[in-house]
Amino acid sequence: MTDHADAPDDPERRVEYLRETVDPATATDDDIDAWCELLAERDARSPAFDALREISAVHPDGRRVAAAIQPYVVHENKRVWENATEILVGLALDDPDALETTIEFLVETLDADDDHRRETAWSVLVELAEVKPVLVHSHVDEIIGYLDHDDVWLRREAIGLLAAISDVYPEAIAPASDELLTISRDESMDVSALPGPLNRIALVRPDIVRPVVEDVRDMLTDEVVHLRIAAATSLATIAIAYPDELPHVVEDLLTLAEEDPETRHLDLARSTAVRSLGRIGTEHPDAVVPELDRLVAKLDDENEQVRSSAVDALGHIATVRPAAVRPCVENLVAMLEDKAETVQFSLVRALGKIAAADSEVAPLVVEALDEWFDRVEVVNRYRDDFEYTMRWSIIDAFGRVGASHPDVLEPVMDDLRGFLAEDGLASNAAEALGEIGAVRPDAVRPAVADLRALLADDNCTNRKSAAVALGKIGAVDPDVASLVVDDLQTLLDDDRHYGRAAAAEALGTIATADSDVASRVSDDIQPLANDDHHDVRSAALEALGKTGVSDPDTASLVFDDLQAGLHDADPEVRSSAANALGAVGAAHRERAPLATDALRSRLERDDEYLSVRSSIAEGLQSIKLSHPGVVQRTSTELQAHIDAAIDVGRE
DSSP states (O other), X not given: OOOOTTSOSSHHHHHHHHHHHOOGGGOOHHHHHHHHHGGGOTTTHHHHHHXXXXXXXXXSOHHHHHHHHGGGGGOSSHHHHHHHHHHXXXXXXXXXXXXXXXXXXXXXXXXXXXXXXXXHHHHHHHHXXXXXXXXXXXXXXXXXXXXXXXXXXXXXXHHHHHHHHTTXXXXXXXXXXXXXXXXXTOTTSOOTTSHHHHHHHHHHOGGGHHHHHHHHHHHTTOSOHHHHHHHHHHHHHHXXXXXXXXXXXXXXXXXXXXXXOOSHHHHHHHHHHHHHHHHHHHHOHHHHGGGHHHHHGGGGOSSHHHHHHHHHHHHHHHTTOHHHHGGGHHHHHHGGGOSOHHHHHHHHHHHHHHHHHOTTTHHHHHHHHHHHHHHHHHHTTTXXXXXXXXXXXXXXXXXXXXXXXXXXXXXGHHHHHHHTTSTTTHHHXXXXXXXXXXXXXXXXXXXXXXXXXXXXXXXXXXXXXXXXXXXXXXXHOXXXXXXXXXXXXXXXXOSSHHHHHHHHHHHHHHHTTOHHXXXXXXXHHGGGXXXXXXXXXXXXXXXXXXXXXXXXXXXXXXXXXXXXXXXXXXXXXXXXXHHHHHHHHHHOTTTHHHHHHHHHHHHTOTTSOHHHHHHHHHHHHHHHHHSTTSOOSOHHHXXXXXXXXXXXXXX
């Protein structure tokens, strides 16, 4: 249907008419325009939004949909431009190229004379950049140009937009380093967004680390609390990458953590400083452990967020220096009586990490968490949902401990198996049993039948967790593998993407230990490399890589799928493809040159995300280690890509 001249004038009747006459998958330009016009009609806005969202998800030509919606992204009605933006976000996730002209339109509108159009264009562009940074990559120079604009508001907006893409494109925004440093000293500017892009540039431009650190350190004492929060996070990121900066950064963070809290907002900055020390301690324990007493003192802080952060920090540090944290364990166990829920959750997480890292305290921790599991309802009877949430956390902690010290969990194994039949706990119990079974399959063998039954459970989360668990157990227990492979192959057709992704992951895990399984399941997994959902594509590519590693004949069959995955619209899928190609190239000398060429070509693209570059570099590093001479890039170059992708938000 392309002519709607006879459509009813009444918006509600027009909605019904369009519903009856327009097929989303074959909608013409006129059909899409007719729905777009209804976005501006109050009584038809919601159904028009739903219809356009459906069209954008199934229409073969996303450009036509984006072009029709484009005028509405700067509409004077906030609800209209928000709806239009949400539709464009959905389009961008699967087909960023479809928004090319829309992005150009927004960039051209950034300095419009009309205040509303200008402000809306910036807001929409930031939102799109946050979900798909590649959309603005080709316009970075234009955005940087606004840093010198006479209008302070435009300069501030430019900083925010650069911050939105700084995690994935530090090299692209690096030319703005001088302007950003100058702005950081401008007292008339709101510079709260600056620490993010500055620290990301520093990761790829060592020559500016010193001035960046000096400027960001000054921000730790700023009157604006959220600037101090951003500065603490950024300093930790820089110090992890550049250990020479550690001594004064650690001292500055401790000083902030020990500052007298004049306001509740300052407690957020103090909490962030403590959490940042935990991040540093995980990577560079020698910089933090000598000051551990000052960190431990925060366990008694009046503010629950600071106490919670201190607990988390000790949990992080224990993973690399368990002996240093061991003297605190009894105090941490006693703190389970803390009245603050955030502290209790942090304690369970941290105790799980500590026990997993330290066999000496593991029995004490398991006993304490088992007792706490039974007391949760009594201590927190005023919160209906608290009981289950806390018990999930305790079961997760058991799984973490069991992966390192399965024998310590002997007293709770029967309980874990029983939880498989309990609504709300089955998924977590399955995950914990999978962790334990991966290192001691005999301990979980009595639960295998119950896990298999969960594969057909009505709850998709239960199906997912059971599948992943059986994959881990089957990889080390051939008898279990022979029982579950057929079940998992059936789950590849699950109606929920969680189930399909989990089935692919599980089969790939089993295939790593059995080349016969690898050749048997790869044909069934391959169609999922083109699944509509990015999580399924990602899991399928990782699984295909594992089947290819296990069996050289399978490697030749799945290689084209892995190469195609490097060009997927989703960065996580590209990372999975890079991981798989690197593994296959490292495992089979005859595949190494082709895998290297594919990875190198993608690494050299200037619009590739930093996180994907890291995965590509890791893949090339694996090939280089297995087959010297195939990869021409030096290990130093590859490591630089890997190090630049440090996670600013790691917990």
